[in-house]
Amino acid sequence: DAGVIQSPRHEVTEMGQEVTLRCKPISGHNSLFWYRQTMMRGLELLIYFNNNVPIDDSGMPEDRFSAKMPNASFSTLKIQPSEPRDSAVYFCASRTRPGHTGVETQYFGPGTRLLVL
Amino acid sequence: AQTVTQSQPEMSVQEAETVTLSCTYDTSENNYYLFWYKQPPSRQMILVIRQEAYKQQNATENRFSVNFQKAAKSFSLKISDSQLGDTAMYFCAFMKGSSNTGKLIFGQGTTLQVKP
Numbered sequence: 348d349a350g351v352i353q354s355p356r357h358e359v360t361e362m363g364q365e366v367t368l369r370c371k372p373i374s375g376h377n378s379l380f381w382y383r384q385t386m387m388r389g390l391e392l393l394i395y396f397n398n399n400v401p402i403d404d405s406g407m408p409e410d411r412f413s414a415k416m417p418n419a420s421f422s423t424l425k426i427q428p429s430e431p432r433d434s435a436v437y438f439c440a441s442r443t444r445p446g447h448t449g450v451e452t453q454y455f456g457p458g459t460r461l462l463v464l
Numbered sequence: 465a466q467t468v469t470q471s472q473p474e475m476s477v478q479e480a481e482t483v484t485l486s487c488t489y490d491t492s493e494n495n496y497y498l499f500w501y502k503q504p505p506s507r508q509m510i511l512v513i514r515q516e517a518y519k520q521q522n523a524t525e526n527r528f529s530v531n532f533q534k535a536a537k538s539f540s541l542k543i544s545d546s547q548l549g550d551t552a553m554y555f556c557a558f559m560k561g562s563s564n565t566g567k568l569i570f571g572q573g574t575t576l577q578v579k580p
Contacts, residue, residue: 392568403567451559455508460507
């Protein structure tokens with residue numbers, strides 16, 4: 348399996364621009380997670396989906412952030428408008444469905460390093 | 465609320481030696497999972513080992529093993545025969561046991577340097 352795929356790997360943008368991060372989970376996995384990693388706050392969950400439905404978005408910083416999962420193989424995290432404090436590494440992770448061995452384990456993508464100038 | 469604490473920001477070990485990374489957590493849950501993830505300079509998050517709270521036996525994966533003390537809420541990682549490729553940041557993480565939840569709560573991380 349190719350693992351979790353994220354794009355782009357690096358993104359540099361200017362304050363005020365819209366940023367869209369993309370994620371393709373592992374085939375057959377039905378849960379998808381978006382995490383953000385910063386020096387100040389460490390790794391924190393932003394939002395996660397079960398069966399394409401958002402379950403917990405309490406970690407989404409503010410209305411500038413939105414996430415969608417239109418189907419089981421694709422998710423986006425959008426920031427509009429972006430601000431310098433959004434600079435971070437954004438990880439996508441997925442896990443298999445209940446009843447399957449290893450259901451508790453999340454597998455991470457390589458991350459997107461975002462820099463907002 | 466659950467919290468995870470890694471009290472060692474940085475550690476170093478000589479190649480081939482053994483090192484132990486500490487992790488403590490706080491929870492009122494009885495059913496949960498604990499994980500150690502490795503983050504090398506590439507930034508990729510790699511699962512090292514996991515432990516189910518209901519299992520008394522400590523998990524082992526090749527050179528990596530844990531010392532899980534449920535009553536003390538302690539979950540340390542032991543790396544035996546350290547290799548240069550083990551140089552990375554290591555994160556301890558907690559997750560509730562229900563399959564309907566999925567939130568991983570991470571510690572602050574410990575940077576491990578393996579010296580030749």
